[in-house]
Amino acid sequence: MEFKQPSLKELLAQRQTLQQQVTAARQREAELVLAEIVRKMREYQISLADLMGREHESQEVTTTPVPKYRDLQSGATWSGRGRAPHWIVDKNRDDFLVRA
Template structure:
């Protein structure tokens, strides 16, 4: 007895159908969870500010980066954060340190 294997086209169609079912199930469950969260927020008198943390806005403020390196030719500075500028790449960074 020979077992018929589904074709690629059939398998892709099944996958598409399953992906749609997964997305629908995820949305249904998310709606239930969201409704429960909103209900509990009302029940316990929790505001969005409480949920995000009272100091939420102050937490987003980052300290200004203090220059750690300086290019003596151009006067350009770099804090050492992020991508290194072209004037320091492949060079000894100690030569560019800002002396206090």
């Protein structure tokens, strides 16, 4: 008995069919999980704030960091956090300090 390998066209059609089945199964399962989560939240009286964590409610809105350095030529500023801008790299940072 001879084994006939499927053609590329047949394999692509099978892949598309399987992908559609995977997508549909994922959607069905996600809906079931979401319904279970909502049911448990109602059962235990869990709010969205509880779910996100209690500290989330009391967190203050984050503000933009205060500039610590200023380039006098361009007026650009840098808080000293993260990667240093090109105008301060390899230079004495004290020369760029913002004076209050």
